Amino acid sequence: MTDQRRAVYDVLMGKRDHPTAVEVFTRVRDKVPSISLATVYNCLETLTDCGLAKTVTDERGPARYCPNLDEHAHFFCQTCGIVADIPLRSRRHPQDVWEFPKSLTILRHEVSFRGVCPKCAAKTKAAKRN
Amino acid sequence: MTDQRRAVYDVLMGKRDHPTAVEVFTRVRDKVPSISLATVYNCLETLTDCGLAKTVTDERGPARYCPNLDEHAHFFCQTCGIVADIPLRSRRHPQDVWEFPKSLTILRHEVSFRGVCPKCAAKTKAAKRN
DNA sequence: AACCTAAATAGGAATTGTTCTTGATATGAA
DNA sequence: TTCATATCAAGAACAATTCCTATTTAGGTT
Numbered sequence: 001m002t003d004q005r006r007a008v009y010d011v012l013m014g015k016r017d018h019p020t021a022v023e024v025f026t027r028v029r030d031k032v033p034s035i036s037l038a039t040v041y042n043c044l045e046t047l048t049d050c051g052l053a054k055t056v057t058d059e060r061g062p063a064r065y066c067p068n069l070d071e072h073a074h075f076f077c078q079t080c081g082i083v084a085d086i087p088l089r090s091r092r093h094p095q096d097v098w099e100f101p102k103s104l105t106i107l108r109h110e111v112s113f114r115g116v117c118p119k120c121a122a123k124t125k126a127a128k129r130n
Numbered sequence: 131m132t133d134q135r136r137a138v139y140d141v142l143m144g145k146r147d148h149p150t151a152v153e154v155f156t157r158v159r160d161k162v163p164s165i166s167l168a169t170v171y172n173c174l175e176t177l178t179d180c181g182l183a184k185t186v187t188d189e190r191g192p193a194r195y196c197p198n199l200d201e202h203a204h205f206f207c208q209t210c211g212i213v214a215d216i217p218l219r220s221r222r223h224p225q226d227v228w229e230f231p232k233s234l235t236i237l238r239h240e241v242s243f244r245g246v247c248p249k250c251a252a253k254t255k256a257a258k259r260n
Numbered sequence: 261a262a263c264c265t266a267a268a269t270a271g272g273a274a275t276t277g278t279t280c281t282t283g284a285t286a287t288g289a290a
Numbered sequence: 291t292t293c294a295t296a297t298c299a300a301g302a303a304c305a306a307t308t309c310c311t312a313t314t315t316a317g318g319t320t
Contacts, residue, residue, distance in 0.1 A: 002286090002297065021277080036299045041278065059187055060307080062277055073228055078237065087229045097227055098241065099219040104205055105246040111228070112240050118233035132268065132316075151306085166270045171307070173268095190278080192306060 007031045008043040009052065018056055018064040018074075018083040056083060058112075073111035079120035086113065137161045138173040139182065148186055148194040148204075148213040186213060188242075203241035209250035216243065 011027045012019070019027070025040045044065055047053040056064045058076045064083060066074075073086040094100075094109045116124075141157045142149070149157070155170045174195055177183040186194045188206045194213060196204075203216040224230075224239060246254075 004298075034299075036301090038279080038300075039298060042297080055189070057187065057189060059185065060193060063190060075230075075234060075236075084231075084234075089227055089229050092227060094243070097220060097222055098203065098216075099221065100203075100205070100216045100243070103248040103251075104214075104216075104243070105251055106205075106243050107208065107245040109241065109243045113224075113228075113230075113234075113236050114239070115237040116235040118231075121233075121235055134269075164270075166272090168271075168308080169269055176268095 004028075004032055004035050004039050005043045005046060007035070008040060009047060012047070012053055012065060012067045016067055018066050020062040020064055022062070024065065058083065073113060075113045075115065075117075077117035077120055078114055079116055079124075082117055082119075084117070086111075134158075134162055134165050134169050135173045135176060137165070138170060139177060142177070142183055142195060142197045146197055148196050150192040150194055152192070154195065188213065203243060205243045205245065205247070207247035207250055208244055209246055209254075212247055214247065 007028045008024060010031070011024055015027075021037065021041055021044060024044065025035070025037050028035055028040060044053065044055075048055055048065070051069070052067075054066045054069070056066045056074055058064070058074075058081070061081070066083075066085075068085050071088045071091075073088070075084040075086050076082075077084075094106055100106070137158045138154060140161070141154055145157075151167065151170055151174060154174065155165070155167050158165055158170060174183065174185075178185055178195070181199070182197075184196045184199070186196045186204055188194070188204075188211070191211075196213075196215070198215050201218050203218045205214040205216050206212075207214075218241060224236070230236065
């Protein structure tokens with residue numbers, strides 16, 4: 001655990017959103033001004049390999065990193081692009097929710113929702129009134 | 131509907147797998163040798179906008195395109211990278227499984243699984259026996 | 261059938277996000 | 291100390307995609 005990794009980890013945990021590598025980079029530079037973007041990528045990879053963070057990708061955009069280790073889904077706002085965590089109501093096995101060929105070895109699964117966040121919904125509503 | 135779009139559409143429908151743009155490009159050149167990669171990208175975007183195809187992305191790899199319009203999930207084999215459609219028979223409503231802030235407008239959702247396909251599972255088993 | 265206009269195309273340059281390479285630096289073991 | 295190993299910074303390289311521009315085409319209108 002080097003200074004850089006510690007700093008990247010702290011930044012991820014400090015603001016529990018879903019920053020891109022570049023966003024992590026700009027945040028972490030406040031603490032370790034000499035850090036390079038490549039190192040941020042390396043640290044993020046190391047952290048995800050250790051299971052301390054997860055990657056989230058919204059279609060073709062840049063990879064985002066998620067410090068929330070609980071099982072959860074992601075919501076992507078189609079308008080502003082914000083990413084939100086959707087918690088699981090109760091512990092369920094994938095097999096309990098979906099039916100799939102038993103010949104497949106399922107190691108992990110991922111659920112994502114797309115739509116409009118409250119803020120953007122309010123904006124479009126306000127725009128329509130004009 | 132231009133020749134190029136028709137050709138891209140036919141290629142997608144002709145082999146119901148999950149090709150990348152470049153794979154579509156190489157396949158479609160047999161029919162329309164003068165087509166350019168940029169045009170393939172354009173056509174694929176047009177088709178997905180029309181709802182005639184879907185995009186599938188496995189983490190950070192190139193985008194893949196899926197001609198299967200039925201509701202289904204995707205399975206990604208971690209070993210060989212193959213993408214398979216999983217008919218999505220959900221046993222529960224999303225609201226029953228996930229806890230949504232009711233302020234979110236959900237327009238669509240996506241489920242993907244990662245693991246090992248039967249073929250690769252057999253291979254590793256065979257390798258272990260040696 | 262010739263004409264017109266908006267849309268689509270080919271080709272290549274540019275951009276974006278990420279990974280790789282290299283040499284320097286640090287860390288820990290012998 | 292000396293060596294081996296891992297990490298780092300900096301920037302080049304890379305892959306996937308998008309953008310740009312001149313040219314061509316589709317398809318509706320005379």
